Amino acid sequence: MSEHSPRRAVILLSGGLDSATAGAVARRDGFELYALTVRYGQRHAAELDAAAKVAEALGVRRHVTVPVDLSVIGGSALTGGIDVPKNRSTEARDAEIPVTYVPARNTILLSLALGYAEVLEAADIFIGANAVDYSGYPDCRKAFLDAFALLANVATKAAVEGRLSFRIHAPLLELTKARIIRLGTELGVDYGLTHSCYDPLEDGTACGRCDACLLRRGGFAKAGLTDPISYAVAGE
Amino acid sequence: MSEHSPRRAVILLSGGLDSATAGAVARRDGFELYALTVRYGQRHAAELDAAAKVAEALGVRRHVTVPVDLSVIGGSALTGGIDVPKNRSTEARDAEIPVTYVPARNTILLSLALGYAEVLEAADIFIGANAVDYSGYPDCRKAFLDAFALLANVATKAAVEGRLSFRIHAPLLELTKARIIRLGTELGVDYGLTHSCYDPLEDGTACGRCDACLLRRGGFAKAGLTDPISYAVAGE
Numbered sequence: 001m002s003e004h005s006p007r008r009a010v011i012l013l014s015g016g017l018d019s020a021t022a023g024a025v026a027r028r029d030g031f032e033l034y035a036l037t038v039r040y041g042q043r044h045a046a047e048l049d050a051a052a053k054v055a056e057a058l059g060v061r062r063h064v065t066v067p068v069d070l071s072v073i074g075g076s077a078l079t080g081g082i083d084v085p086k087n088r089s090t091e092a093r094d095a096e097i098p099v100t101y102v103p104a105r106n107t108i109l110l111s112l113a114l115g116y117a118e119v120l121e122a123a124d125i126f127i128g129a130n131a132v133d134y135s136g137y138p139d140c141r142k143a144f145l146d147a148f149a150l151l152a153n154v155a156t157k158a159a160v161e162g163r164l165s166f167r168i169h170a171p172l173l174e175l176t177k178a179r180i181i182r183l184g185t186e187l188g189v190d191y192g193l194t195h196s197c198y199d200p201l202e203d204g205t206a207c208g209r210c211d212a213c214l215l216r217r218g219g220f221a222k223a224g225l226t227d228p229i230s231y232a233v234a235g236e
Numbered sequence: 237m238s239e240h241s242p243r244r245a246v247i248l249l250s251g252g253l254d255s256a257t258a259g260a261v262a263r264r265d266g267f268e269l270y271a272l273t274v275r276y277g278q279r280h281a282a283e284l285d286a287a288a289k290v291a292e293a294l295g296v297r298r299h300v301t302v303p304v305d306l307s308v309i310g311g312s313a314l315t316g317g318i319d320v321p322k323n324r325s326t327e328a329r330d331a332e333i334p335v336t337y338v339p340a341r342n343t344i345l346l347s348l349a350l351g352y353a354e355v356l357e358a359a360d361i362f363i364g365a366n367a368v369d370y371s372g373y374p375d376c377r378k379a380f381l382d383a384f385a386l387l388a389n390v391a392t393k394a395a396v397e398g399r400l401s402f403r404i405h406a407p408l409l410e411l412t413k414a415r416i417i418r419l420g421t422e423l424g425v426d427y428g429l430t431h432s433c434y435d436p437l438e439d440g441t442a443c444g445r446c447d448a449c450l451l452r453r454g455g456f457a458k459a460g461l462t463d464p465i466s467y468a469v470a471g472e
Contacts, residue, residue: 036309068304073272073352104351107391111347115340116309138396147390151383155343160374 006032008122009169010113011060013037015050017194017216018128018172021184023058025171026126028187033060036116038109040070040102046204050195057190066112070102087209106139110148110168117166118158125152129170130180145170177219185225192228201232208233242268244358245405246349249273249299251286253430253452254364254408257420259294261407262362264423271299272352274345276306276338282440286431293426302348306338323445342375346384346404353402354394361388365406366416381406413455421461428464437468444469 009031011023026033035058037051048065055063106129113125129140138144145168152166153159159166172180184191196216197206206213208231217235220227245267247259262269271294273287284301291299342365349361365376374380381404388402389395395402408416420427432452433442442449444467456463 064308066305066308068348069302070351072300072302073348074355102351103354104347104392107347107350107387108344111340111343112304112309114343115306115338118339119310138393139391141390143390144387147383147387151343151380151387152340154377154379154383155375156340157374 006030007124008032008034008061008117008120009124009126010034010036010117010120010122011058011126012109012113012128013051013055013063014128015047015052015054015195016128016212017177017184017191017196017219018130018180019051020054020058020128020189020191020194021180021187022126022128022169022171023054023060024184024187024189026124026169027058031124031126033058034116034120034122035060035063036113037063037065038112039065039067040105040108046195046197046200049204050193053193057193064116068108068112070105070108073103087214104139106137106144107148110152114152114156114166118156118164121158121164123164124167124169126169126171128172130172130177131174132176140173142170142173145173176222177215178222181219181223181225185223190228194229206231208235242266243360244268244270244297244353244356245360245362246270246272246353246356246358247294247296247362248345248349248364249287249291250364251283251288251290251431252364252448253413253420253427253432253455254366254416255287256290256294256364256425256427256430257416257423258362258364258405258407259290259296260420260423260425262360262405263294267360267362269294269296270352270356270358271296272349273299273301274348275301275303276341276344282431282433282436285440286429289429293429300352304344304348306341306344309339323450340375342373342380343384346388350388350392350402354392354400357394357400359400360403360405362405362407364408366408366413367410368412376409378406378409381409412458413451414458417455417459417461421459426464430465442467 009026011026011033013019013023013035023033035055039048117125131140149166149168158164196212198210198212199207206229217227245262247262247269249255249259249271259269271291275284353361367376385402385404394400432448434446434448435443442465453463
């Protein structure tokens with residue numbers, strides 16, 4: 001099991017635009033993909049449906065979903081109890097870490113990806129973390145990802161026994177949303193399969209007004225490309 | 237919310253002997269306890285029942301259980317698919333990392349504890365990790381716990397904003413099982429409430445022969461104390 005051809009990688013797939021693009025980068029780089037979706041008490045299923053579609057489109061070898069009910073510990077608008085803010089300006093979005101921040105989210109996601117990677121003997125983990133448009137999230141920064149890689153290499157049997165040296169890949173880390181969309185488009189990502197909205201309608205339609213929708217729409221506009229999904233509220 | 241009196245701590249409670257003792261140390265040290273049990277696809281419920289009883293006996297302020305289905309990613313006898321080894325000698329137990337190792341287990345447990353701690357504004361996290369009797373588990377070593385503390389302090393909003401500096405407490409790390417049992421007994425832990433067996437009978441009775449049972453029985457014997465629980469198979 002020490003050599004695989006092609007090498008395996010675990011890709012954290014949320015169903016959103018960023019992780020779909022990160023997955024396409026991993027595929028371009030020649031990895032055999034194993035997708036992991038964490039169902040962490042999101043308030044809607046549209047994202048999970050999107051993750052399954054994106055996994056299929058990426059041609060992953062296997063796609064697993066791990067349920068983790070973070071609503072039990074609370075603390076975020078994305079896991080219940082706090083309203084998702086709407087129609088905020090760029091300045092307001094940048095001013096503070098938003099209530100949609102999920103405590104220790106990427107630490108939890110990466111730790112599950114690490115467990116899965118160890119089982120698969122995959123040294124490479126891809127995450128769609130982005131420091132530009134999510135400058136307020138501490139766990140979307142290089143310092144965090146570097147610390148996690150250090151941790152991974154003392155935390156696991158495979159690393160301690162010298163069989164694997166884990167690498168955390170965040171290929172979108174320094175890209176704007178517009179550049180991510182251009183990159184994914186070049187790599188053949190079908191963004192019509194992805195879901196970004198924090199607060200969709202019952203039928204899954206994106207609200208068009210939450211931070212995630214505003215960022216996505218702005219990204220497509222700046223990239224000079226048409227967003228293939230529809231929104232409940234038209235853009236400017 | 238920046239000051240609490242007494243200070244809050246999150247204690248990872250499995251229902252086993254070690255975490256019950258770590259919780260008693262945290263209580264002795266004056267913390268207000270918030271217990272977190274992670275239900276990670278264990279094959280039996282006896283451990284979860286024990287966690288609830290231990291939490292009550294410790295007088296925790298709140299006890300939450302987060303379900304995380306690790307059986308999806310596989311790779312351990314504790315989450316299904318591999319047989320739990322029985323009646324192994326001390327030498328055999330020490331020779332290699334056992335199949336009961338759960339990939340990235342303590343990374344996953346601590347990341348969930350970190351999320352809960354951030355929500356509670358609790359800087360202190362207690363874990364019953366032990367490096368003596370579990371020398372084969374990479375995530376029961378000081379190097380791992382130190383790396384996790386570094387990670388925690390770059391991973392979270394509360395740390396990055398300077399409100400909290402996370403500390404990972406593993407008060408049992410250097411203790412033998414016999415010393416853990418003596419310490420807990422001094423602190424009033426009722427070990428009759430705890431559950432250690434990896435492979436109990438249907439009714440929850442400990443098998444007496446798996447690594448966890450052998451370690452526990454040996455620990456009570458060396459401590460010169462009587463184990464209050466009963467076993468399916470009598471000891472020597």
